[in-house]
Amino acid sequence: MPDRPTPDAALTRLLAIMARLRAPDGCPWDQVQDFGTIAPYTIEEAYEVADAIRRGPDFPALLDELGDLLFQVVYHAQMASELGHFGFAEVAEAISAKMIRRHPHVFGEAAARDASTQTAAWEVQKAAEREARAENGTLAGLPLGLPALTRAAKLTRRAARIGFDWPDAAAVLDKLEEEAAELRAELPGAEPARLADEVGDLLFVLANLARKLDLDPEECLRAANAKFERRFGGVEARLAARGVAPADASLEAMEAEWQAVKTEEKQGL
Structure with missing residues (x-):
């Protein structure tokens, strides 16, 4: 098994790649992006991480998707650095400080808490942080x-x-x-x-x-989407077995096949 790269070396290489892409002689597409154009990709990558986890988790896919998500963080940090606001190091330091602040029972003198007590304390801490940001x-x-x-x-x-x-x-x-x-x-x-x-x-x-x-309403709807995809695929397969294209089938015929697919699912066929 090959030696794993050290976190410092791997991150340094990734930061250098990002800087190179945004350089004047870098990638034309990357050069013209801004926070607004990259944000949708950031959200998409987070969903793809969640999808890899739901699939088992699918560890090879999870490795790949976590890399894509990390790249999004690096991307935003690089753009902020170019504008003179902050870089990746400040991002990492900020989250480290926040985690220490929100876990005084681990990093400070406070007594250890059980999970429910810690959740309540976490919310109190977040409320204090919102108040400090004038988010009343x-x-x-x-x-x-x-x-x-x-x-x-x-x-x-x-x-x-x-x-x-x-x-x-x-x-x-x-x-x-x-x-x-x-x-x-x-x-x-x-x-x-x-x-x-x-x-x-x-x-x-x-x-x-x-x-x-x-x-979780999102999980409920996600499951309903998957069920619809599965059942509609079954309708198409049943129609194809009879030589009927879905676009040529009547609504009544498709509904009949839909009910047949539902029955088969309930019977475990």
Whole structure:
């Protein structure tokens, strides 16, 4: 087995590669990027890391995707350095200081805590940090770039800490029915802005329902997406076996195949 590179050497090489790409005689594409154009790639790479983990984890893929994600951090740090703000070393030092500050029971004199107590202490520390940044209010500091369902659950989890919450999941279901009725009432007029508002309310309540059931709304929707892909693929396969192209099949025929695929899944076929 070949010797593993040292972290210092590997990181130094990566930083040098990034600087070279952004140099005047570097890569034309990399030279013209900025924080706004790179940010979507950063988010995409984080999702690809999560996907590799969900697949087992798939360690070869995880190795590759973690590298891609690290490159995103290096990319942003390089651009900030070029503008005279900070470099990668400051990024690493900042997160190190934050972790030490948030773990006084490990790095300081405070007594050790169990997991639940530590979670509460972590939230207190984060609240203090938000206050120091003048991010006042119960809902302050939640990134706008979070997936909307995740952010909805986090917003209401914050509100629930001070008692602004439904009593149970059944109450959320009542609210869901109310929002569905409001959406139905808007359908005859079909004004896009009103429909968007009502659909947003419906999704927001659904995110809350998942939270009240201790479920991650993003994971729920991700699983539903996977189920739809799997079942629709089964519909196409059944149609192909009969020599029918999906585009040529009637809605009734596709629905019949859909129900057949669902039945097969439930029976474990």
